[in-house]
Amino acid sequence: MTKLRNVAVVLAGGTGTRVGLSIPKQLIKIAGKPIIEHTIAAMQQSPVIDEILVMMAPGYLDEIRAIVRNGDYGKVSQILEGAGTRNDTTAAALAALGEDECNVLLHDAVRPLVSQTIIAANVAALKDHQAVDTAIPSADTVIQVRSDAPQISDVLPRHLLRRGQTPQSFRLSTIRAAYANAAKDPHFTATDDCTVVLRYLPQVPIAVVPGHERNMKVTEPIDVYIADKLFQLTSADTPAALTEEEYRSGLAGKTLVVFGGSYGIGGDIADLARAHGATVKTFSRSSTGTHVERRADLVAAAKTVFADTGRIDFVVNTAGVLPRGELADTSEETIFQATDVNYLAPIYIAQEFFPYLSACRGSLLLFTSSSYTRGRSGYSLYSSAKAAVVNLT
Numbered sequence: 001m002t003k004l005r006n007v008a009v010v011l012a013g014g015t016g017t018r019v020g021l022s023i024p025k026q027l028i029k030i031a032g033k034p035i036i037e038h039t040i041a042a043m044q045q046s047p048v049i050d051e052i053l054v055m056m057a058p059g060y061l062d063e064i065r066a067i068v069r070n071g072d073y074g075k076v077s078q079i080l081e082g083a084g085t086r087n088d089t090t091a092a093a094l095a096a097l098g099e100d101e102c103n104v105l106l107h108d109a110v111r112p113l114v115s116q117t118i119i120a121a122n123v124a125a126l127k128d129h130q131a132v133d134t135a136i137p138s139a140d141t142v143i144q145v146r147s148d149a150p151q152i153s154d155v156l157p158r159h160l161l162r163r164g165q166t167p168q169s170f171r172l173s174t175i176r177a178a179y180a181n182a183a184k185d186p187h188f189t190a191t192d193d194c195t196v197v198l199r200y201l202p203q204v205p206i207a208v209v210p211g212h213e214r215n216m217k218v219t220e221p222i223d224v225y226i227a228d229k230l231f232q233l234t235s236a237d238t239p240a241a242l243t244e245e246e247y248r249s250g251l252a253g254k255t256l257v258v259f260g261g262s263y264g265i266g267g268d269i270a271d272l273a274r275a276h277g278a279t280v281k282t283f284s285r286s287s288t289g290t291h292v293e294r295r296a297d298l299v300a301a302a303k304t305v306f307a308d309t310g311r312i313d314f315v316v317n318t319a320g321v322l323p324r325g326e327l328a329d330t331s332e333e334t335i336f337q338a339t340d341v342n343y344l345a346p347i348y349i350a351q352e353f354f355p356y357l358s359a360c361r362g363s364l365l366l367f368t369s370s371s372y373t374r375g376r377s378g379y380s381l382y383s384s385a386k387a388a389v390v391n392l393t
Contacts, residue, residue: 005050005102006123008043008075008167012036012056012064012109013082013089024057026109028224031231035218037067038112038231044073046116048123049105051075053096055082055089087179090193094176104175105167106193110218113230114167121209122169129207130174133194135162136211165211168193177201229373232390244276252277255309257301259349260319262287265367269316281305284319292319293340298352312356316365317349324378335381342385346392366393 012026026036033041036054043049052075056064061079068076080096082089090106097104103126107114118134125132138161144154175193181200182188190196194206218227242250256273260266261282270280283290283301290297305312321341323334346366357364371379372386 004126004171005100006048006105006126007051007053007097007102007172008046008049008105008107008119009090009093010036010039010043010052010054010107010109011082011086011089011093011166012054013086024060025218025224026057027060027063028218030112030218030224030228034063034067035112035227036064036109037071039107039109039114040067040073040076041071042112042114042116042119043105043107044071044075046119048120049075051077053077053093054079054109055093056080057082086192087182087188087190087196090175091179094172094179097172102172103169104172105169106175107167108217111166111215112218113212113214113216113227115212115215118165118209118211118215119167122167125207125209126169126171130171130204131194131197131201131206132167132169133206133208134165134167134211134215135208136165136213136215137161138163162208163211164192164194165215165217166192170197174201174204178204232373247276250276253279254313255279255281255305255311256314256316257305257312257353258282259290259292259301259315259317259345260284261316264318266316266318269318273314278314279309281308292317292345292349293337295348295352298348302352302356306356311360312353313360313362314365315349315353315357315362316367317346318367319345320367320382322379322382324382326378327380330381338381339385342382343388343392346389350392 012024027034031038040052040054043052052073054064054076056079058081061081064079068079078096080092083092103123105119105122122132122134138158141158142156142161143152144156145151146153170193175197178197178201182196190199197204197206214230216223216227218224251273256278258266258270258280261270262284266282270282274280285291290301292298302312319341321338323330323338350364353364356362366389368386368389371383372390374383376383
């Protein structure tokens with residue numbers, strides 16, 4: 001069987017009036033980018049997606065063109081206007097996909113946290129099915145109410161219930177046939193595309209693949225805040241554990257610089273890297289007299305390492321200070337030291353080591369702390385600096 005191309009359709013035809021802003025919600029910025037750009041980027045990143053079609057609310061196509069151009073999202077082949085309803089927008093997208101059979105992944109633009117695992121699962125399921133839904137179990141009991149009164153009419157069996165997400169994925173011929181049948185029904189209405197297949201092509205089984213709680217839909221104002229926080233947390237795609245051989249392959253012959261490497265986390269990282277074949281250079285106040293908040297010390301460290309090894313592949317900063325106490329009683333000297341070491345030093349490190357890391361296509365790792373999420377009593381200087389570093393990166 002000929003391999004079918006996989007086309008992701010980003011559905012952004014609505015305006016999102018519930019968020020309460022004058023622009024479509026898909027253009028609201030979270031984690032530094034418009035919501036829809038995060039979604040496009042996820043599809044661009046996927047190795048199984050061949051093409052992206054964006055359906056945008058009328059009047060805002062220029063904004064999407066700018067996003068695609070500036071972000072170099074080369075898989076985007078078309079940017080078209082959405083229609084009046086979700087189903088109208090889907091129908092317009094299907095009409096734009098040509099006559100060749102393909103796999104179509106229909107995804108809400110305002111689900112920017114979709115994982116690579118979910119995308120890959122949809123494509124894999126389309127090898128054996130013509131229709132696929134993404135869903136997660138319901139942690140809440142779901143009740144059915146009467147249509148004529150706010151009273152319970154039934155309590156549904158939770159173990160059989162799932163909360164639908166996107167992508168919803170189909171063979172192009174299947175979803176087109178379902179919409180063709182739906183167009184003959186004067187009472188047609190549906191809130192998603194799997195419903196169209198379920199009602200109008202009932203003979204076609206719809207597979208279900210696992211979604212994720214993080215794959216949330218930004219609908220209400222609080223969702224913007226939640227999504228922004230989720231972008232700061234670990235990805236839902238847990239990386240596979242590496243073997244000893246893979247660690248050695250990635251580190252052997254490479255040069256690693258660790259600031260704050262005399263003990264603790266920095267010391268452990270240094271030991272592990274050495275054990276897997278890396279050349280490790282550690283710097284700290286106690287061992288080398290290096291002060292990370294002094295740019296001259298960083299310049300000297302970089303030059304010394306490069307002169308010795310001829311390359312710098314990885315830089316890790318675990319250096320930090322933890323002043324504790326009431327802010328009202330904190331001296332100016334302590335304020336400056338905490339800010340210099342915990343926030344300015346990572347900036348200096350990034351600046352001074354960028355040329356070396358760029359030459360080797362290397363990586364910079366800046367350690368922060370879970371306390372960045374909200375201040376704790378006595379930790380105001382520390383927590384605020386760690387929050388700044390999170391947003392720096």
